[in-house]
Amino acid sequence: xxxxxxxxxxxxxxxxxxxxxxxxxxxxxxxxxxxxxxxxxxxxxxxxxxxxxxxxxxxxxxxxxxxxxxxxxxxxxxxxxxxxxxxxxxxxxxxxxxxxxxxxxxxxxxxxxxxxxxxxxxxxxxxxxxxx
Numbered sequence: 663x664x665x666x667x668x669x670x671x672x673x674x675x676x677x678x679x680x681x682x683x684x685x686x687x688x689x690x691x692x693x694x695x696x697x698x699x700x701x702x703x704x705x706x707x708x709x710x711x712x713x714x715x716x717x718x719x720x721x722x723x724x725x726x727x728x729x730x731x732x733x734x735x736x737x738x739x740x741x742x743x744x745x746x747x748x749x750x751x752x753x754x755x756x757x758x759x760x761x762x763x764x765x766x767x768x769x770x771x772x773x774x775x776x777x778x779x780x781x782x783x784x785x786x787x788x789x790x791x792x793x794x
């Protein structure tokens with residue numbers, strides 16, 4: 663006895679799946695693999711309340727920068743732990759680090775937060791129905 667398998671409905675796959683052509687999605691964004699990985703890394707860095715708090719403290723600091731020595735007490739963690747959190751924020755491109763003597767000073771990367779918001783809005787933007 664033989665059984666036959668009906669061909670897949672290509673129409674359903676075409677309308678429901680993402681358009682992988684040239685790194686764009688059906689929403690018309692250009693979020694390629696590198697963009698998505700960067701955005702995910704940034705959100706992973708922001709996924710920890712301590713790191714969000716550190717960003718807020720640095721942003722509110724005089725001159726827009728803070729020494730790691732001034733960040734330990736407000737978050738109630740040891741200096742090595744705070745330094746670890748700050749490194750993650752630097753690696754995500756949200757903070758910049760400048761070494762002065764034995765201390766490291768941190769400042770927000772200009773436009774980094776706005777860039778993350780633009781990337782997220784570019785991915786989540788509603789599809790322009792007039793373009794179809």
